[in-house]
Structure formats: structure tokens, C-alpha cells
Amino acid sequence: MHDSSQSDPNLISQLIRRQGLQLAVLIGIVIAAFFATRALAANNRTMTLHDAAEWYRHGQDELAAGHVARAVDDFRRATVRNRMQRQYTLALAHALALNGDTEEARNALVALRNAAPEDRDVNLELARLAAATGDITAALRYYHNALYAPWPFDADETRRRVRIELIRLLIAANANDRAQSELFILSSDLPNDTAHHIEAARLFTDTGDQAHALEQYRRALQLDADNIDALVGAGQAAFQLGDYRLTQSYLQKVPKERTDIRPTGELVDLLLGSDPWAPRIGSAERRRRLVADFHDVEQRLEVCATARAGTSSPVDPGLLADARTFDQQLQSRPVVEQETIESAFDLIDRIERNVLRACSPPTTLDKALAIIASQHGGASK
Amino acid sequence: VSVPQSVQKNLWREHQVFLALSIVVGVAAGLAAVLFSVAIEFTSHRLFGLSPSALRLVAIPPLVSIATGVLLAKVFPDVRGSGVPQTEAAYHLAGGIIPAHVPLGKFITGVLCIGSGHSLGREGPSVQIGAGLASVAGRWLELSPERVRDLVPVGAAGALAAAFNTPVAAVLFALEEVIGDLNAALLGSAVVASVAAVVVERSILGNEPLFHLPPYQLVHPAELIAYAGLGIVGGVLSLAFCKGLLATRALFRRLPARTLMIQPAIGGLMIGIVLLYVPQVMGVGYEFVDRALNGGLLLKTLALLCFVKLAATIVSYASGNAGGIFAPSLYIGAMAGGAIGLLIHRIAPFPTADSGAYALVGMGALFAGIVRAPMTSVFMIFEITQDYQILVPLMVANLLSFVISKRYQPVAIYHALLQQDGVHLPTATEPTQIGRTAGQLMRRDVRFLAADLSVDDAWRLAKEDGAPAYLVGTAENLEGTITRRRLEASWAGGNREARVAALMDRDVVHAHPDHSLDVVLDRLVTSGGVLAVVSRANAAKVEGVVTADTLLPMGDHVSAQRRNVSDVGTSGSPHSPVRSTIERVRDGKEDPTGVPHLGGGQLAERSLDG
Numbered sequence: 006m007h008d009s010s011q012s013d014p015n016l017i018s019q020l021i022r023r024q025g026l027q028l029a030v031l032i033g034i035v036i037a038a039f040f041a042t043r044a045l046a047a048n049n050r051t052m053t054l055h056d057a058a059e060w061y062r063h064g065q066d067e068l069a070a071g072h073v074a075r076a077v078d079d080f081r082r083a084t085v086r087n088r089m090q091r092q093y094t095l096a097l098a099h100a101l102a103l104n105g106d107t108e109e110a111r112n113a114l115v116a117l118r119n120a121a122p123e124d125r126d127v128n129l130e131l132a133r134l135a136a137a138t139g140d141i142t143a144a145l146r147y148y149h150n151a152l153y154a155p156w157p158f159d160a161d162e163t164r165r166r167v168r169i170e171l172i173r174l175l176i177a178a179n180a181n182d183r184a185q186s187e188l189f190i191l192s193s194d195l196p197n198d199t200a201h202h203i204e205a206a207r208l209f210t211d212t213g214d215q216a217h218a219l220e221q222y223r224r225a226l227q228l229d230a231d232n233i234d235a236l237v238g239a240g241q242a243a244f245q246l247g248d249y250r251l252t253q254s255y256l257q258k259v260p261k262e263r264t265d266i267r268p269t270g271e272l273v274d275l276l277l278g279s280d281p282w283a284p285r286i287g288s289a290e291r292r293r294r295l296v297a298d299f300h301d302v303e304q305r306l307e308v309c310a311t312a313r314a315g316t317s318s319p320v321d322p323g324l325l326a327d328a329r330t331f332d333q334q335l336q337s338r339p340v341v342e343q344e345t346i347e348s349a350f351d352l353i354d355r356i357e358r359n360v361l362r363a364c365s366p367p368t369t370l371d372k373a374l375a376i377i378a379s380q381h382g383g384a385s386k
Numbered sequence: 387v388s389v390p391q392s393v394q395k396n397l398w399r400e401h402q403v404f405l406a407l408s409i410v411v412g413v414a415a416g417l418a419a420v421l422f423s424v425a426i427e428f429t430s431h432r433l434f435g436l437s438p439s440a441l442r443l444v445a446i447p448p449l450v451s452i453a454t455g456v457l458l459a460k461v462f463p464d465v466r467g468s469g470v471p472q473t474e475a476a477y478h479l480a481g482g483i484i485p486a487h488v489p490l491g492k493f494i495t496g497v498l499c500i501g502s503g504h505s506l507g508r509e510g511p512s513v514q515i516g517a518g519l520a521s522v523a524g525r526w527l528e529l530s531p532e533r534v535r536d537l538v539p540v541g542a543a544g545a546l547a548a549a550f551n552t553p554v555a556a557v558l559f560a561l562e563e564v565i566g567d568l569n570a571a572l573l574g575s576a577v578v579a580s581v582a583a584v585v586v587e588r589s590i591l592g593n594e595p596l597f598h599l600p601p602y603q604l605v606h607p608a609e610l611i612a613y614a615g616l617g618i619v620g621g622v623l624s625l626a627f628c629k630g631l632l633a634t635r636a637l638f639r640r641l642p643a644r645t646l647m648i649q650p651a652i653g654g655l656m657i658g659i660v661l662l663y664v665p666q667v668m669g670v671g672y673e674f675v676d677r678a679l680n681g682g683l684l685l686k687t688l689a690l691l692c693f694v695k696l697a698a699t700i701v702s703y704a705s706g707n708a709g710g711i712f713a714p715s716l717y718i719g720a721m722a723g724g725a726i727g728l729l730i731h732r733i734a735p736f737p738t739a740d741s742g743a744y745a746l747v748g749m750g751a752l753f754a755g756i757v758r759a760p761m762t763s764v765f766m767i768f769e770i771t772q773d774y775q776i777l778v779p780l781m782v783a784n785l786l787s788f789v790i791s792k793r794y795q796p797v798a799i800y801h802a803l804l805q806q807d808g809v810h811l812p813t814a815t816e817p818t819q820i821g822r823t824a825g826q827l828m829r830r831d832v833r834f835l836a837a838d839l840s841v842d843d844a845w846r847l848a849k850e851d852g853a854p855a856y857l858v859g860t861a862e863n864l865e866g867t868i869t870r871r872r873l874e875a876s877w878a879g880g881n882r883e884a885r886v887a888a889l890m891d892r893d894v895v896h897a898h899p900d901h902s903l904d905v906v907l908d909r910l911v912t913s914g915g916v917l918a919v920v921s922r923a924n925a926a927k928v929e930g931v932v933t934a935d936t937l938l939p940m941g942d943h944v945s946a947q948r949r950n951v952s953d954v955g956t957s958g959s960p961h962s963p964v965r966s967t968i969e970r971v972r973d974g975k976e977d978p979t980g981v982p983h984l985g986g987g988q989l990a991e992r993s994l995d996g
Contacts, residue, residue, distance in 0.1 A: 021399045024527045028406055030524060035413050039586065042417045049424045052431060059436055081682060085673045107679055112600050112740075228599070352934060386810045 012334065057087035061096065068100055076100045091117055095130055102134050110134055125154035129167060141178050145171070165191065165201075172208050181212040188212065192221060199225045199232050204237055215245040233259055237266050247272045247380065275373035281346050282381050292341045295349055298374055299335060300359075302353050303328045305371070309364035320363055328356060347381065354378040404533055408540050408575040409582050411523055415516030415544030416583030420590050422493060422512055425551065429501025430669055443503070445659040450502035450709060451654030454495050458706060459647040462491025467703060468507075468710040469496075469514025471800040473542055473810075474564055477861045478811050479923040482521050482535030489518030495708035496512070503661055503668045505698035509549045510710020516545025516583075517564075533781045536572055539564040539669060543576040544583035550712075551587060551596050553580040555766035562759045563800070566811075595770065597676050602743050602773045606736040609780055616726050616744060617751050617783035618922025620791025623722055627696055627715070628791065628799045634704035635806060646706070653705025660698050671717045678724040678745040685728045688741075692721035711799070715756040716749045723748015746771065755787035758798040808925035810898060824906045825899030828919040828930030829935065832857060837865050844868075844886050846878040853933070854915025858890045861928045866890035869914040886896035898922045900927055906932055 064079030080097035087093060094117055099109035111134055117127045132147030148171040156164050168191050175184035187209055195201045206221030222239035225232055240255035256270045278284065281295040306328055310320040331352055338345065357375055359365055367375070433446050435734075458466050463474075464485075469492055476484045496511035520541025524534035539560040547556035557576045561568050604610075638649055645652075660667060666674050674691060677683050683691070699714035727744025746767060754763040763784050768777060795802070801811055835844050836858045848856065848870050859865035868890040876882075876889055896918040897906050910917045910932060921927040 020528065021403065024403050024529075027527050028403065028410065031407075031410050031414075031527075035410055035417065038414070038417050039590075042421050043590050046424050047547055049428055053427070056431070081672070081677060085676055088594065112680070116598070116600065223579060 030179045055085045057083045057090065057093065060086065061090075061093050064096060064100065066318065068096075068103075071101055073104045077104050077106075091121075091124070091127070095126055098130050098134070102130075102137060107134055107138055123150070123154045125151045125156060127156060132171075136174050140206065141174070141180065144174060145183070148174075161194075161196075165194075169204070169208070176208070176211050181214075184208070184212045185214055185217075188214075188217070192217070197228060199229045199235065202228070203232070203238060204233050206235075206242070210238070210242060210245075215242045218242045219246065231258075233263060237263065241269065244269060244273065249276050253277060256361055271369050272372055272376075276376055279339070279370070279373055280377050281349075282377070288340050291340070291346070295341050295346055296335055298377075299328075299332060299349055301370055302356050302374065303332055305360055305364075306356050313363050318363060320359060324356060324359055327352060350374075350378045350381055391470070400530075400533075403527070403577065404529070404536075405575065407523060407527065407529075407537065408578045411516075411520040411537060411541050412489070412544035412547075412579030412582030412588050414519050415512075415579065416548035416586035417590075418489070418493070418515045419508075419512040419545045419548035419583065420587050422496065422515060423508055425493070425497040426669070430498050430503070433502055434668075440662055440779055443661040447503045447658040447661065448651045448654035449982065450498050451504075451650040451705075452648070454498045454502075454707065455647045455650040456710065457491070457495050458650060460815070462487060462495060464488060465491040465495055465511075465514070466706045466709055467708065467803065468510030468712070469512075469708075470510045470710065470712075471804045472561065473514050473517040473538060474566075474800060474811055475804055475809050476517065476521065477535060477538045477564055478566075478600060479809065479957040481531050482538040483525070484514075484517070484518040484521035484538065486522045489522070490514040492518065492708060493915055499650070499707040500669050500709045502654070504657055504702040504707050504709055505660075505667050505669070505671070505695060505714060506702050507711060507713025507716075508670055508708020509710070509712035509905050511708060512549040513542045513559075513564075513710075516541040516543075521543075521829070536575065539572055539956045540575045540579045544579035547580040548583040548587035550766070551584065552766050552769040553577075553584045555762050555769055556580045556583075558765055559759055559762040562762050563757065568761065596672065597679050597770060599679055599746065599771055600681070600740060600742050601747065602771055602776050603739060604775055604779060605739045608734075608736045609730075610779060611740055612726070612730045612734065612738065612744070613747055613779040613783045614786055615730075616723055618750055618790065619722055619726060619785030620719060620748060620751030620783060620787035621755050623692070623696065623718060624752055624787055624791040625717075625794050627700065627711075627718065627752075627756055628802070630696070630700045630797045631703060631711075631799065632802055632806065634700050635803070638704050638706065639806065649706045650673045652924055653701050656701045656705075657698055660694060660701075664690065664694045664698075667698045667717075668693055670712065670713045671695065675717050675720045675745075675749070678720040679742045681724075681742045683721075683724060685725055688721045688725035688728065692718055692725060695721065700839075704983050711756065712753075715752045719749040719752030720745040721748075722752065743776075743779075746776065747779050750780045751783040751787040754784035755791035756799055758788065758791065758800075760784050760788045788992075805925075810920075810925055812898070812900060812922065822903050823899060823928070824897045824901045824903075824917075824919045824932060826931050827903065827906060828899070829931045829936050830863065832928055832931050834858065834860055834928075835868065835886050837885065837890070839886045840882065841873060841876045841884045841886065841889065842882035845873050845882075848873050855913065857894075857916065857918055857928060857931065858886055859926075859928075864894060864918060864920060864926045864928050866892045867894050867914060867916065867918070894918055894920075896920045896925065897932065903937075907937070910934065910937070913945060 019137065039179075060079045060083035064083060067073075067076035067079055077097065077100045080093060080100050083090075083093040084097050094113055098110040098113045098117075100115065101107070111131070114127055114134065115129045118124065118131060121127065128147045128151035132144045132151060135141075135144035135147055138226045148167065151167055152164060152171070168187055170182050172187045172191065175181070175187065188205065191208075192205045195205060202221045202225035206218040206225065209215070209218035209221060219239055219242035222235050222242060224237040226239060229235065236255050236259050240252045240259070243249075243255060244249040252269070253273045256266055256273065259266055259270075261267075279294055279298050281291045281298065283294075286294075306320065306325060310322075310325050312320045335341070335345070335349070341349075353374055357371055357378070358365070361371070433450070434442055438446075465488055472488075473484070476482060492514050493510050496508065496515075500506050500508055500511075517538045518541070520537040521534060524537040529537070542564050543556045543560035545556075546559055547553040550556065557573070557580045558568070560576045560580075561573065565572065641649065674683070678688060678691075695714060695717050699711060699718075702709065703711060724741045724745035726748065727739070727741030730744065731738050731741060748765045750767040753766065754760045757763070764777065764780055767780050768774075792798075797805065804811060811927075833851065833853070833856065835847070835858050836860050844856075853870065855867055855869045857864055857867055865887065868886055873886075874891055876884060891914075895913045897909050898921070899919055900922070901919075904919060911947050915933060917932045918928055919930045919932060921929055
């Protein structure tokens with residue numbers, strides 16, 4: 006207050022009353038300014054958010070065009086302008102990871118995860134990042150966080166995709182047991198759809214679990230009996246399980262156009278037609294098969310011995326002599342005993358190994374006989 | 387003496403009015419800071435769009451600077467630069483009076499300059515706008531001159547709190563930088579205004595921190611050595627910035643006065659060319675600070691941005707554009723810190739924190755080195771991180787940067803900028819052991835020599851007068867000083883037709899009316915025998931002179947006072963040190979040659995002065 010007025014209390018009182026009024030006016034102005042500033046700031050914020058969206062769109066375009074570094078730059082601009090939009094940060098992290106900057110990508114995602122630990126997208130990106138860096142334990146943890154996070158009711162398929170992604174990662178890391186565990190969960194909740202069952206079956210196949218693979222193929226075939234992929238898959242799974250008759254039953258339904266499975270079909274046909282141990286065949290047929298099988302192998306041995314004669318690695322002459330001796334014995338027996346068949350296949354197994362080592366690659370028949378041998382004694386060797 | 391109850395009541399009500407006004411000023415300053423920031427963003431967006439073409443980058447800064455040049459030269463001549471020095475000058479020298487056109491002019495020119503890409507900050511202008519609004523409000527309410535003056539730092543604190551979202555650092559800045567005294571009684575009002583401003587800012591812009599930071603940690607104790615290294619680098623960069631800015635500004639000031647209007651455009655053109663190649667240094671640049679803090683920039687990019695920003699800010703500021711150095715100092719610090727962090731990360735034999743942690747400490751180090759507000763710097767970074775762990779490395783780096791900067795640039799940048807304009811601020815550390823001041827001691831009948839006087843004429847006058855030295859110019863425009871010895875030597879050497887202006891010493895050792903006798907004595911010794919006493923607000927304006935003859939009758943009195951004040955060994959005898967000093971000066975035995983002059987300014991000031 007002015008010095009001149011300090012001496013007069015009345016003047017001071019008047020001045021203070023006026024100051025009160027002036028203060029009230031100032032407060033009014035400030036309140037009006039507050040709302041005006043807020044409106045302008047909101048307008049600016051909208052503009053900034055729009056800019057952020059534009060940068061995000063640019064970034065997506067750059068990413069699609071393969072310009073990862075530029076995409077990173079654009080996503081950064083988007084995230085600085087709109088920090089609340091986690092989609093931008095996720096895109097940035099994704100682009101950073103693609104650009105090889107996994108540490109910064111991880112930092113960005115961890116910051117997001119700290120704010121929302123159960124965010125499925127963030128956990129998923131973190132899982133992918135961990136997978137890319139070979140940290141399977143962390144990847145598994147983040148995948149599980151993502152899988153068990155709240156998902157929208159219509160996002161079952163996306164969630165399934167995530168689990169399949171995890172299974173593929175585990176298979177690639179040779180963690181087949183864990184992959185099978187995930188597969189059991191996956192298969193327990195599959196929709197009635199051929200493609201889903203076939204995919205699950207293939208994953209089971211990749212883990213080496215042919216029985217469950219076959220089961221999934223069967224389910225697929227229950228929904229669509231003529232599904233070629235399912236028939237082929239089921240046939241191959243049955244083959245791996247050693248059920249050749251079942252294999253034959255599936256593969257016979259596959260159109261001839263599928264040439265890729267023809268070798269398996271032929272092999273199975275030979276297997277089933279050449280096996281002297283096959284059930285429900287007469288002794289004559291059993292003998293015929295054994296004689297025919299042995300003849301074919303002996304001939305192959307003779308050709309191979311001729312070809313290798315005089316070379317540094319000739320066929321074992323003892324083996325040739327054994328084969329001739331056994332052939333004579335076989336011709337002299339009208340009925341073959343179990344013991345004879347086993348002896349024959351022991352010898353067939355020895356001959357096949359020698360021929361394979363010294364001469365040409367195996368024929369389909371060779372493979373069939375090797376399988377028969379391995380099934381009935383040869384396998385023990 | 388009993389005070390009447392009515393007076394007591396009125397005094398109490400005056401306190402209440404001041405407190406209420408502090409809140410209103412805080413809110414108003416906060417709103418102004420938010421509006422200023424929003425307006426800069428809007429302008430920048432309108433001028434440059436999302437991804438500006440090369441033509442826009444080059445053309446917009448000079449074109450807009452032509453308009454701002456006219457405004458700054460013709461309409462708002464006192465709003466160039468940061469605003470912090472002007473606010474300090476208003477507080478210390480003008481009784482807190484800031485004309486109403488200043489905040490308006492600062493707002494308009496600041497928005498245009500920063501929005502058009504100049505490498506300047508928004509905090510300094512916000513401080514001046516906030517302080518200006520406070521001053522206008524105080525005067526409208528017809529508060530006492532002391533209260534009007536007190537409102538200036540209150541408004542400054544509010545504006546800075548809203549501009550930087552750091553209420554504690556803003557209060558400290560107002561006390562440490564504007565008032566120059568951390569123990570100031572205005573703490574309460576500044577806190578109230580700061581809190582009010584931050585509440586307003588957050589209610590409008592949300593509680594979003596200025597920077598998003600990864601968690602900070604000191605990974606290994608040996609990292610403190612690295613942070614000390616960062617402090618040294620910060621000090622060197624601070625020095626480079628301050629020296630560069632002052633030298634470049636001096637260059638611009640030497641240009642003819644008629645170019646004043648186009649100087650901002652010259653700076654604008656240079657900035658446009660810089661933006662063409664390094665657009666990252668455009669404007670405030672917090673986006674890139676954020677990137678550096680989050681480790682999102684490569685080593686070479688960090689180093690490049692550090693040096694380019696330093697140069698761009700010097701050009702933008704020195705050419706007379708409106709904008710601050712607060713944000714650029716943080717930017718340069720973040721880049722330098724980030725670069726050093728990456729280097730340390732590569733070569734250190736021990737585990738280290740991410741480069742972002744170094745960028746953060748670098749921000750504090752540069753701020754401490756350039757702005758010279760170390761406490762503000764520590765609290766500002768602490769408020770940004772809200773992490774106690776950063777305090778130790780931050781203090782180590784800040785201290786080193788501050789010490790190096792102060793050692794080689796004794797006058798802080800804001801004060802040095804004012805001194806270039808002929809304004810000399812007092813400091814809280816000036817000794818006042820002796821009660822008499824230069825204003826009380828000086829003689830007001832000052833004899834001047836005209837600058838265009840010939841040596842012959844000047845020597846004739848000097849012979850009659852017998853004074854040891856003379857001031858050259860007029861009472862309103864002190865141009866320099868010349869000693870009797872130099873005049874005599876020149877005259878004797880036959881150089882009689884030369885003008886006094888050619889011989890005079892332009893760096894005038896001077897005192898201000900509020901300087902104590904200690905300072906007067908100290909400077910009289912180096913002045914050549916005639917110490918000019920000049921206005922703080924305008925160092926070219928002479929208010930009087932102090933000579934040995936003026937002081938001689940006081941010698942014994944002074945010595946006695948000194949003895950009472952301190953234990954300095956003086957006596958009341960005619961041979962006391964004070965008396966002998968005065969006698970030596972009077973008799974011309976004190977050789978004024980070799981006086982250390984501080985370069986760069988029109989009128990030099992001893993380091994003791996602010």
C-alpha cells in the first residue's frame with residue numbers, strides 16, 4: 006500500500022475493500038481464462054492425437070514396404086505424441102525388434118507391462134521378443150501370461166493362434182513334452198472344424214506323438230470323410246504306428262493325383278503282400294511269400310556280388326554261400342515253420358545291410374522286407 | 387510504541403490480500419505457461435505440418451523472423467532473448483515493475499520465434515510472462531512497491547512450475563536465480579503460486595510427466611567415476627555454450643543499429659539451413675530429449691545433435707530472437723550424456739546403466755553449468771525421475787560442471803547477458819561491512835571530456851584541472867575513460883590532433899551507487915584515480931564519481947569502522963592501510979595499467995559484481 010495512505014486507517018480500509026473487489030474481478034478473469042485455455046488445449050490435443058495417428062499410419066506403410074528403420078522413426082513420433090495409445094508402443098516395439106534393437110523393444114514393452122501386467126498384447130510381444138532372443142523360459146512365461154489374460158469373448162481363434170505359436174516355438178526348441186502338454190490343451194478345446202483338427206494332428210506329428218495325431222485326423226475325417234489332407238495324414242500316422250493295413254485303408258481312398266503318397270502306398274501294398282507272418286493266410290501262401298521274398302533278395306545279392314567282384318570292397322563270399330545253401334534248404338521244405346521264417350528273415354536282414362552298403366539304394370521291396378524283418382526279429386538287431 | 391488496532395487489522399488484511407493474490411497469480415501464470423506451450427505447438431504444426439518439405443524448413447524461420455524482427459525492434463524492444471535476465475533486472479533494479487506490454491509481447495514473439503523453428507526454449511519466456519502478469523496485477527491492485535516487487539518471483543515460480551511440471555524446482559529457481567537468495571522470505575508465496583500453477587497445468591494437460599523415463603539405477607559404484615567424467619564434459623560444454631553465446635551476441639551487437647530489425651531474420655536464415663540437414667534441433671526439442679532418455683538414438687546421432695543444438699541455440703539467441711536457453715541446455719545435456727553413456731557402456735570394464743541414465747544426469751550437469759542454479763538443477767531432475775538413487779550421481783556431475791563453468795566464466799550467463807546490455811545486477815554475496823555506499827560518497831559534479839576532443843585541447847584542460855583521470859562522453863552516455871598520464875604521453879609524443887575516442891579505455895572500471903566502500907576502494911585503485919558511479923539499470927548513465935580526494939577525509943573514520951566490524955589489522959593512525967591506499971591513488975602512485983578487464987561488454991565489471 007502507498008505510504009501516504011498508511012497514516013489514515015480509513016483510507017486503508019477503503020483501499021482494501023477495493024482490492025477485494027479487484028481480486029474478485031481477477032478471479033473471474035482467471036476462471037474464464039482457465040476454461041478458454043482448457044478448450045484450446047483440448048483442441049491442440051486433438052490435433053496432436055491426429056498427428057500421432059498419421060505417424061502410426063506412416064509407420065505401418067513403411068513397415069509393409071520393408072523400411073523398418075523409417076517405420077521405427079515414425080512409430081517413435083506417434084508414441085511421443087500419444088503415449089496413452091499402447092498400440093503405438095506395441096508397433097514401435099515390434100518394429101524395433103525387427104530392426105534388431107531388441108533391448109529397447111523389451112524396455113518399451115516392460116514399461117507397458119508395468120502399467121498393465123495382464124495386457125495380453127504386451128505379454129505376447131514380450132513372448133515373441135524372448136523367443137527371438139532364444140530365452141524359451143521367459144517366452145513360455147509371457148505366452149502363458151498372454152494366454153491366461155482376459156480375452157474378448159469372440160477372440161477364441163486368436164487365442165488358439167497364440168497357443169499354436171507357442172507350440173511351434175516349443176517344437177523348434179525340441180521341448181516336445183511341453184509342446185505336447187500345450188497340444189492336449191489345444192485339442193481339448195478345438196471347434197468342430199476339419200482344418201483345426203488337421204492342424205492339431207500335424208503338430209502332434211511334429212512332436213512325434215503319432216497316436217494323438219491319428220486321433221485328430223480321425224476326428225477330421227468324421228467331419229469330412231473325403232478330406233484328402235486328413236486321409237493322407239491319417240495314413241502316414243498309421244504307417245508310423247506300424248498299422249499298415251489301416252494305412253492302406255486310408256491311402257486307398259486318396260485320389261491318384263496325389264503322387265506324393267504313392268511310394269508309401271506301394272510300400273504298404275508290398276508290405277502287406279510280402280509278409281509271411283501275416284495273419285489269416287494259409288501255410289502254402291506263407292511259404293510262397295517267404296520263397297518269393299528270399300528269391301528277390303538272393304538275386305539282388307548275386308547282381309551286387311557280380312558288380313562288386315574284383316573291386317576293393319567285394320560282397321562277403323560267405324554271405325553268398327549262406328544264401329545259396331538256405332535257398333536249397335527252403336526249396337526242399339514243402340511247409341515252412343515259424344523258426345524257418347525267422348531264420349530266413351535274419352538272413353534277409355544281413356543280405357539287405359550288405360547290399361545297401363555295397364551297391365544300389367533300396368527298392369520299395371527292400372524297404373518292405375527291412376520293415377518286416379525289423380518287425381519280426383530284425384528289429385532286435 | 388503501541389500500534390493502533392485498526393492499523394494492525396489492516397496490515398493483517400494486506401497480508402491476506404497478498405496471499406490471495408499469490409494464488410491468483412500462480413493460476414494466471416500457470417494458465418499463461420500452458421497457453422504459451424499450446425500456442426507454440428499449434429504454430430509449429432501450422433507452419434511445418436507433419437513432415438515439412440525442404441523449402442519450408444529453409445524458408446519459414448527467416449520469413450517469420452522478419453515479422454518478429456519488426457515487432458522486436460519497433461513494438462516490443464524489451465522482450466528479446468530469454469526473459470529470465472529481464473525478470474531479474476525488473477526485480478532488482480525496477481522495483482518489480484514490468485510494463486503490461488512485456489508479457490503480451492513476449493507471448494507473441496516467443497510463439498512466433500519458437501514455433502517457427504528457432505532452437506530456443508519456452509521456459510524463460512514463460513518466466514517473464516508469469517512475472518509480468520504478477521507485476522501488472524500487483525500494480526492494478528495498488529499494492530505497496532515492496533509487494534509489487536515481491537510478486538515478480540512469485541509469478542516466475544508459478545509460470546516455471548507449469549511450464550516444466552516441477553513445482554519444487556520452480557520455487558527454488560525463483561529464489562536461487564531471480565531473487566538470488568535461497569533464504570528469501572517469499573518462500574511461502576512462491577510455494578503457493580507454484581502449487582496453484584501445477585494444479586492448473588495438470589488439470590488442463592493431465593498428469594503426464596514431461597519425459598517418460600526407464601527406471602534408473604546405479605549399476606556399479608565405479609559408475610560414479612563415469613558420472614564425474616560426465617560432469618567435466620558438462621562443464622566444458624557449458625563453457626563453450628556461454629562463451630560462444632556471449633561472443634556471437636557481441637558480434638551481432640557490433641552490427642550497425644539499422645540492422646537491428648533484420649538481425650533475427652539473419653539468425654532465422656542460418657537456422658533454416660541447419661534445419662534442412664538436422665531438423666531434430668527444431669524448436670524446444672523435448673521429443674528428442676525423450677528419445678535420448680530412452681536410449682533411442684545412436685552414438686553419432688547423439689554427438690551430432692549435441693553440437694548442432696549448441697550452435698543453433700547460440701545463433702537463434704544471439705541474433706535477438708525471443709526464447710530461452712533453459713530447454714536447449716537440457717537438450718544439449720541429454721545428448722552429451724547419452725553419448726557418454728553409450729561410450730561408457732562399450733568400454734567400461736564394469737556393468738553400467740543404460741545410456742538414458744547418463745542422458746538424465748547430463749541434463750542436470752548442463753543446466754547447472756549454464757544456468758548456474760545447482761540446487762534447482764538437482765531438484766528438477768529429482769522431480770522428473772522421483773528416484774532417490776539418482777541424487778548422488780547427479781550431485782557429483784552437477785558440482786563438477788558448476789565449478790568448471792564458474793572457474794572459467796565467473797559471471798553467470800543471465801548476468802553476463804545483462805551486462806552486455808549495460809545492466810549490472812547486485813548479488814547477495816556483496817560485502818557490506820561498511821555502512822557508507824558509493825551513492826553517499828560520490829561527487830555529483832562530474833567533468834567529462836568529449837570523445838571527439840583533440841588530444842591537444844584535452845591536455846590543455848587536464849593541465850588546468852589536475853585530475854588523475856577523466857570520464858569520456860556525457861552523463862547519459864559514458865563512452866570510456868582516459869588517464870592524465872596517457873593524455874600527457876600522447877601530447878608529448880606529438881600525437882596532438884588525435885581524438886580522445888581513439889585513446890580512451892572503453893572497458894570502464896566502475897561502481898554502482900549501492901556498492902559498499904570496500905568495493906569502491908578496491909575499484910578505485912584500478913580505475914586510474916576516478917571511479918565512475920553508474921546506474922545499475924544502465925551502465926552508460928553516470929550518477930557521480932569517487933576520487934581519492936573525495937575519500938581522503940574519511941580514511942580514519944573508515945579504518946575505525948573496519949576495526950569494529952572485523953579483525954582486519956588497521957589502526958586509526960594517519961598510516962592506516964585505507965588511508966595509505968587513498969593517498970597512493972591521489973598521488974598517482976597506484977599504476978592503473980595492467981588492470982584486468984572483462985572482455986565482451988561495453989563496460990567491464992569486476993567479478994565481485996553481479
